[in-house]
Amino acid sequence: MEKKDHKDCLAALVPVRDTLDVIGGKWRILILISISSGNKNFRKIERSIPKLSTKVLSSELKIMEQDHLITRTVINGFPVRTEYTATEYSKTLKNVIAELHDWGINHRKKVFECSE
Amino acid sequence: MEKKDHKDCLAALVPVRDTLDVIGGKWRILILISISSGNKNFRKIERSIPKLSTKVLSSELKIMEQDHLITRTVINGFPVRTEYTATEYSKTLKNVIAELHDWGINHRKKVFECSE
DNA sequence: CGGTATCCATAGGGATACTG
DNA sequence: CAGTATCCCTATGGATACCG
Numbered sequence: 648m649e650k651k652d653h654k655d656c657l658a659a660l661v662p663v664r665d666t667l668d669v670i671g672g673k674w675r676i677l678i679l680i681s682i683s684s685g686n687k688n689f690r691k692i693e694r695s696i697p698k699l700s701t702k703v704l705s706s707e708l709k710i711m712e713q714d715h716l717i718t719r720t721v722i723n724g725f726p727v728r729t730e731y732t733a734t735e736y737s738k739t740l741k742n743v744i745a746e747l748h749d750w751g752i753n754h755r756k757k758v759f760e761c762s763e
Numbered sequence: 764m765e766k767k768d769h770k771d772c773l774a775a776l777v778p779v780r781d782t783l784d785v786i787g788g789k790w791r792i793l794i795l796i797s798i799s800s801g802n803k804n805f806r807k808i809e810r811s812i813p814k815l816s817t818k819v820l821s822s823e824l825k826i827m828e829q830d831h832l833i834t835r836t837v838i839n840g841f842p843v844r845t846e847y848t849a850t851e852y853s854k855t856l857k858n859v860i861a862e863l864h865d866w867g868i869n870h871r872k873k874v875f876e877c878s879e
Numbered sequence: 880c881g882g883t884a885t886c887c888a889t890a891g892g893g894a895t896a897c898t899g
Numbered sequence: 900c901a902g903t904a905t906c907c908c909t910a911t912g913g914a915t916a917c918c919g
Contacts, residue, residue, distance in 0.1 A: 662867025671787040751778025
C-alpha cells in the first residue's frame with residue numbers, strides 16, 4: 648500500500664487478480680470447503696450448498712480441476728461413482744483463506760459498530 | 764482445511780465471502796491500488812486503469828466509500844475538485860493483499876511448470 | 880448417481896451523450 | 900472536471916428436462 652508508480656501498481660495487481668480469478672468466484676471456496684469437509688460426490692456437494700445449481704456446480708468443478716484445486720476420480724462399479732477430493736495443492740490456500748476469514752470477521756464488527 | 768461438519772463449514776465460509784464481497788470484485792483492488800498510488804481524482808483513476816468505464820468506476824467508488832475503504836472529499840473552488848483518498852482502514856487489507864499476491868505468484872509458476 | 884442440454888430472465892458492462 | 904443517464908448487448912444463472 649506504499650506509494651508506487653503506475654507500472655509498479657499494475658505489476659502488483661496482476662498476481663492478486665490471478666488469485667481472485669481462482670478463488671474469488673461466488674462458489675469456489677464454498678465448494679472447496681464442502682469437499683474438504685468430506686462431501687465427495689456430486690449430489691452431496693450440491694445438496695450441501697444452498698442455492699447452488701447443478702449447472703453451476705458442474706462448470707465450477709471443471710474449472711477447479713483445471714486449477715489443480717480438486718481431483719476427479721471415476722470409480723468403476725455398479726453403479727459408477729465419481730469422487731472429488733481436495734488436492735494437497737489446495738491446502739496452500741490455507742493462509743489466504745485464513746486472512747480472508749480474519750478480515751471478514753473484523754469488517755463485520757466494523758460495519759456494525761460505526762454505521763456512519 | 765481440516766475436517767468439519769457442515770454447519771462449521773458454512774460458519775467458516777461467511778466471513779470469507781464477506782471479504783470477497785468487499786475486495787473480490789473485478790475492479791476494487793485495482794482502484795484501491797491506483798488511489799493508494801496517488802491518483803486522487805476521478806479522471807486520473809479512470810485513465811490509470813485500462814478498460815475501466817466511467818459508469819463502473821462511479822458505482823465502484825460509491826461502494827468502496829460505503830465500505831470505508833476510501834474517502835471522498837469535495838473541494839470548493841474553480842473548478843470544483845473531488846479528491847479520493849485511501850482510508851487508514853483500507854490499510855488493514857495489507858496482509859490479505861500480501862497473501863493474495865504471494866499465492867498468485869506461486870500459482871502462476873505452478874501453472875507454467877506442470878501443464879498436466 | 881453424475882452429469883449435459885435447453886430455454887429463458889436478468890444483471891452487468893460498453894459506448895455514447897449529456898448535465899452542473 | 901466529475902460524474903449521470905440512456906441504450907443496447909452479452910454473459911451468467913435459474914429452472915427444467917433429459918441421457919448414460
